[in-house]
Amino acid sequence: MSLKKALLAATVLSLPVAAQAQPITGLYIGAGAGANYRVENDNNLPAGPRQLAANAGLQQNGKVETNWGYVGVGSIGWGFGNGIRAEIEGNYRNNSVDTVTLSGRQAFSAGGTIHQYGVMANALYDFNQFNLAGFVPYVGVGAGYVWTDFRNVRGASAFPGRTGSIRIDDRDGRFAYQGIAGVAYNLSSVAPGLAVTAEYRFLGTLENKLDGRGTLTGAGGGTGPIRAEGESYNHSILLGLRYAFNAPRPAPVVAVAPAAAPAPARTYLVFFDWDRADLTDRARQIIAEAAQNAQRVGSTRIEVSGHADRTGTAQYNQRLSVRRAEAVAAELGRRGIARNQITVQGFGFDRPLVPTAQGVREPQNRRVEIVLR
Incomplete structure (x- = not known):
């Protein structure tokens, strides 16, 4: 049996389910872009100078409705490994203005753009335990500060005997909050740590206060300052990329001894439950097979090496890996292998079969390797 075949067979026999996705540990960056829908909402928006509009019996509310626009985000963050x-x-x-409504009348001319930009602090949680075919869902919340910038937002509506119009070129910053729901797909085959993301975001701000100019024609008309007041709500859908700098690299390929070698190594893997050094029934079967093969091929040296996963301290796992190796060596002795033929050593979690972040339980790393020389 070659080393490659032994590793594959032992993995299949000892693992009933696939390993969980590895959580992000350390520094990462991300970016995304997509579509943004700005919710139409009633504004405290007069159809001209406020007092003149009130004298004319016009309402003090209106709407500014926008088309679908676009959104871009960039982030830098830190994963805590859990x-x-x-x-x-x-x-x-960025959203362009579609329609403006003044005092219940849709404007016959409307235009302009609404820009929003700001900085947010987010807290997120990745559901690595729900990894589905490489897809990992996540949720998050955020708070920060966002500026709302009306650029040449304008509109004019006709009323009996007069026309009301507005124009706003102003910017106002307010506290902002958001909710995030998304899913990431691991692209480690392209580059370790790389993932593509798809997410939905809701972003809202407290009430903005934006100043402009209004004009009311006809009897008692005139021009004067106006103020638009209203909250801002956005629904965004984004696609993006995320890169974690400290993602585990793939395990190195194990070189197999050439077929012409006179004494090829024969390797067996014995797996253990978490934080345990006692042998399972399956482990005893593998050790028995190794002992029988050692006697059949006339092995003169048997290397027994213990390993642990990356939960717990280095000192504890070093002792645990030696205890596991000693348990296997004792069972080999009961199977007829002389003690002076066996070399026992422990490596703690320094030589993982599957690289993981600190604190991750990985069944393939809780093992003892038996090598027949």
């Missing part, structure tokens, strides 16, 4: 992440995000949204 699914929790914290990040700082910069964002930008």
